[in-house]
Amino acid sequence: MSDDASSYIVSDFEGLSSTFSEMVELPSTGYCRLYKAKRYGRWFLLKCLKQELSSDTAYQQLLRKEFEIMMRLQHPSIMQAIGMEDVLIADGHYERCLIAEWIDGKTLAQYLEANPSRSDRQRIAIDLAEALAYIHHQQVVHRDLKPSNIMITYNGSYVKIIDFGLADTDSHAILKQPAGTLKYMAPEQATKALPDVRNDIYSLGVILLEMDIYKKVAERCLRPIHQRYQNMDDLLAALHQQRKWHFKLMASAMIALVVIFALIAKVNAISHKASDLEKHTAELNFQVKVLNHEIIGFEDPEAKQKCISHWDYDHDGELSYQEAASVKSLGDVFTKDTLLRSFPELEHFTGLNEIDACAFWDCTHLESIRIPRTVRFIRQSAFRHTGLQMITIPSSVVAIGDHILEECPELETVIFESVLPNTNDGAHHLVDCPKLSAIFVPEFYMTETNEKKSWQSLKPYIHKYIEFRDPAVKSVCVSHWDSNGDGELSIDEAMAVNSLGGAFSGNTAIRSFDELRYFTGLKEIEANTFNGCLNLKSVQLPRSVETLGENAFLKCDFNAFYIPSGVTHIASTALGENHHLCKVEISADNPVYDSREDCNAIIETATNQMVTGSATAFIPNSVTSLSDECFNWFDRDELVIPSQLTHIGTWALTCIFQRIYCMSDVPPFYRPDTRESFWEHLPEIYIPYGSTEAYCHAEGWKLLTHRLHEFPAKPAPVTTDFSYYFKTWTNLDQLSFLNFD
Incomplete structure (x- = not known):
């Protein structure tokens, strides 16, 4: 490289690094070390062999087996495996690591210490049983089910089954030795090598007793192997049946209470009706007094x-x-x-x-x-x-x-x-x-x-009257709203207009209508009001306007557009096909919309949804979804989708022609139009290294697998040759760059 060339240093970009950073070792037992680490702005769990076992072939096979088993399991209540690769660990050595999702939560044992309600414990048990049924349907036996291997998330208290280090399948032919944790292990598990789903059913019975719920179901789980539930489907049916019986008992109690309090309820109902009638009467009296x-x-x-x-x-x-x-x-x-x-x-x-x-x-x-x-x-x-x-x-x-x-x-x-x-x-x-x-x-x-x-x-x-800058606009206004026939439009005549109707639709002669601000009787710029005004470059909305309807300014020629504080409803197609629109500004006092970080787009503040973009819009990190029409109307070469974005509308990406960069390992929800003529024209899509498997299995992205490319193409080596980074990241035109002198 010449000394005045530009290049990338990947690690300088917060949230975009392909290498793991901020690594923290976690307490662990057994044969593995655990680390929490960050990559691409997201936390992961790294699991590698302890240093003294790292060269042991048996343990290497054990870790590889765990990875293979986890990769075949895709369930919201099961820890997700991301990949397996060599990682530079904090002690300066590269280790082969199983990379899994980071679960922000506590173990079931810690969760039970807080004495959760019975209904919460029952919900947890049902979720756990359904996840275990899924595992068994994949011909996998966990073999080490216990409270410390069950996580409960802080956000929502959802179940996550973890640690498949002792798991086994029918298809694996290695490492078939008996295994488990003595307190939760079925008696036959200590002597038999072949995996059996009834081993996990026994462990689940012990856990249910510790949770102090579904005791009859738990007792049957602990019987000799041939007297237990023979599969999780039978066990789940028993759980639901016992729950129904519990609900029937509760319903009977409630009926008794209803009978006991029936007379009291009737008296209270009469009282409430009188109170409601009094309130309703007061509201009507208020409205009548206002009208009068x-x-x-x-x-x-x-x-x-x-x-x-x-x-x-x-x-x-x-x-x-x-x-x-x-x-x-x-x-x-x-x-x-x-x-x-x-x-x-x-x-x-x-x-x-x-x-x-x-x-x-x-x-x-x-x-x-x-x-x-x-x-x-x-x-x-x-x-x-x-x-x-x-x-x-x-x-x-x-x-x-x-x-x-x-x-x-x-x-x-x-x-x-x-x-x-x-x-x-x-x-x-x-x-x-x-x-x-x-x-x-x-x-x-x-x-x-x-x-x-x-x-x-x-x-x-x-x-004495409105002086229009554009004679074509004046001509339309005078012909429609000059009530005194003097050939001019007074301020009073403009303020009296309450609908523009189709007066301007398709008019290619008009260029500037800043005088629209005097039309203070308008509450809405209706659908198609300025549709097809191909040369309209400037307009000022009156402060009275609350709504911009469908296609209101479709196919105009704005470079900039200002939205005042009173506008509280904007159709996603309102500014469609304004191909030169570069600047979108929204009043700071607008209670519904904003254009944060000067992103030149319209964002619904409460939902963090980008309603519509522009020719220069970017997606701020706080935006979590794109509307169906977000970028559909604006020709763009490329777009960066930040990692926190979780939902992409059906046609949101239609007009992106060359490259899309998805910065998240976890695919955002995206269900594109299934017509081949639609998705065949989508551009190349770049996703983080190691995430192809996740995208290929995600609903919606399956149609686009032939367009997916990982970036960088391989993990960045330790080198001082910056040309490597330049070649690897040469397509990331939207990322920051650094000049090397």
Whole structure:
């Protein structure tokens, strides 16, 4: 390699190393050593011979036999074998190791010390018996079943049978000596070499007695070999029958209790019905009072709490219209309230003659408010440093103070219903409002407005109607919603629109529609609204929109797309086939979606599911699933699927053309379309070294076995020749790299 070439150092990438690290030796007895170690960001259990036995052929065969037996067992309640390979152990020697899944749990013996409930012990016993039945169906006998070889996971308390070091099969012809642990071993097991499923049945009987459950079943398990259950199917039937008998006994007791308490229940039922009726009546009364304009229904619980705590004069827990109308001053009730988000109900405070100085100052999350039409004066700094995005100043306002809307970082639009109010010369109203783009004033006031000196600096923003940047968009809007026929679209006309319908669908002439933000009557961008607008590059959603429907912006030409906080439902196909979409941004206040780590994708926060990607999206480590359509619409050469991802939607990977890297040894759930025309076009799939067996047996991945490749091709040797790493990892274009000077 030249001295200015780039290459990979595999061990430098956390979670991607093909070698085992952070190795910790665990307590062990017998002929093997146990280690906990990490590879590819996942923990494994390593089992190798003790050093003094490592060259003993008999013990080598014993470990190999255990590996072969475990590899034929694929069951959720049985420890999974991953592979067998030479591993550099912590003492500096390479040892042949059986590699198995790491089970985070405790032994059955430790589990029983905590005195679990009878129902929990019964569930554990059934799971254990079903796992043992599976083992026997594979013609395997464990021969060392005991509480210390049964793990109970910390997460969910599930059964895991471990340690098949003494296990035997009908097909193995070596190491057929008698074996077991004396306390749990069947009498005949000490003298007979051939494996017999009834040996394990005896051991299970001892365990059931220790668990203090199913004693009749356990007693039969301990009888002489020909009087025991002859197989696990018979034993399982007995367990289920005894459980049914137990349930019948419990049911009889419950029936007796039901009879005893029947009269009491009837009395209580009448009482509860009366209580429920009272609650239902109260709810109906509340709704009727809201509809009759007796009680105000608040959108924001913070606004309601503040209003009731100050102006609920009859102490009924609600604010009536009369109580609101009697308020003469807001004072500093809401000043610096960072929890307040919306207050449209202010319009019912019709006793207000003015909005007090600093009334809503520093309400940084306040996005919307409606000023009563009785207000004549808005005092200084009334709405300073708020999160308002649009505000309407009613025609009743004749004068405003200084700084009323200063330092409002989200403010885009101010609407004056009549002439611009009087103010002091040189006053500052809209300073430090970086997003301000329009101040709307009615046409018949424009001349008078231009003469007000204090507003001269804002003259470039003052309009009488919406000024569209794109004439093609204006043409559509005017033809559909110009209600007064003046050839223009006023702000009022735009705000009155509640559905775009099919006005823009398939329109290849439109290019920019940032003025959509004025259409504040829209709750939804409906299915196919902008479908096929092939040249539409820019749009700003109104803050009122809650839903982006199926194919809403399909086949547009966005480079970037911003989703405001109010959008709480996004169809996975909403932004489909925007092949140049590189930047997806979501408001930090959005309660449902996020685009964490600047991943340029839409993620459902609660489920950690990636809903849809983009041309540059990557999958953050916290994402656990991909929707059915996640990457289906975006042409990509390659994609890295992190190890923690557990579910991939049916068509999620359709448009990945060259390479997919799955970083997990355990295959994520994936059920691709079974049509050959679908999966034949999937790209090459790279999986961690040693995981081919697992992927080939996993549902869904079976169809793709001809496309699976391990990386690196073989375990990395200890070398200072970095060209090896370069050649081995040459396809991992998405991983970080290091320059060697």
